[in-house]
Amino acid sequence: MLTIRHELNEESASLLIEAARAHAASIGVPQNIAVVDAGGRLLAFLRMDGAKFHSIETSLAKAVTAASIAAPSGGAPSDAGVLVGIATRGAFTNLRGGLPVLVGDHVAGAIGVGSGAPDEDIAVAEAAIAALRSKIDGASD
Numbered sequence: 103m104l105t106i107r108h109e110l111n112e113e114s115a116s117l118l119i120e121a122a123r124a125h126a127a128s129i130g131v132p133q134n135i136a137v138v139d140a141g142g143r144l145l146a147f148l149r150m151d152g153a154k155f156h157s158i159e160t161s162l163a164k165a166v167t168a169a170s171i172a173a174p175s176g177g178a179p180s181d182a183g184v185l186v187g188i189a190t191r192g193a194f195t196n197l198r199g200g201l202p203v204l205v206g207d208h209v210a211g212a213i214g215v216g217s218g219a220p221d222e223d224i225a226v227a228e229a230a231i232a233a234l235r236s237k238i239d240g241a242s243d
Contacts, residue, residue: 108205108206108208108210109139109140109210109211110137110138110139110140110145110203110210110211111145112145112146114203114210114211114234115137115145115146115211116146117230117233117234117237118135118137118146118203118213118230118231118233118234119135119137119146119147119148119230120233121229121230121232121233121234122135122148122213122215122226122227122229122230123135123148123150124229125225125226125229125230126150126215126218126222126226127150129218129222129225129226131217131218131219131222131226132150132151132152132153132217133148133150133153133157133161133215133216133217133218133222133223133226134147134148134149134150134153134154134157134158134160134161134215134216134217135147135148135150135161135213135214135215135226135230136161136162136164136165136213136214136215137165137211137212137213137214138162138165138166138169138211138212138213138214139169139210139211140169140208140209140210140211141169142165142166142169142170142193142212144162145211147161147162150217153217154216154217157216157217158216159192160195160197160199160214160216161199161214161215161216161217162214163175163192163193163194163195163197163200163214164176164195164197164198164199164200164214164215164216164223165200165211165212165213165214166193166194166200166212166214167193167194167195167196167200167212167214168200168201168202168212168213168214169202169209169211169212170194171202172202172204172209173202174198174200174201174202174224175195175196175197175198175199175200175201175214176195176196176197176198176199176200176220177196178196180196183195183196184196197216197220198220198223198224199214199215199216199220199223199224199227200212200213200214200215200227201213201214201224201227201228201231203231203234213227213230213231214227215227215230
């Protein structure tokens with residue numbers, strides 16, 4: 103049986119970055135935005151002017167975590183999150199702000215956002231995914 107893989111690429115990563123940037127600007131919260139493919143490899147990154155430089159690494163870790171667990175980052179029990187974070191040398195994080203990009207039930211990649219409050223980070227990631235969904239749905243009409 104032939105399996106067709108749906109993964110983020112340069113075009114979809116750029117769309118996610120731009121939609122996230124636009125939403126972050128609209129709420130006045132400069133962000134670090136990382137987009138990874140299904141294997142957690144970086145496809146695109148943006149550090150908006152004024153975004154906290156300590157959040158550069160955490161935005162990437164949020165994206166990698168969401169891609170690896172096929173779920174939002176930040177949902178692990180705190181003690182397990184700390185242990186897995188140590189074991190992965192920070193590649194796994196229990197910070198909120200990473201969301202998988204799903205095509206059906208398949209992980210196509212993920213986005214991680216950091217520099218705002220957790221709810222702001224999530225809202226920016228959600229806005230980016232909604233923009234991608236809109237583009238995909240419009241292309242299938």
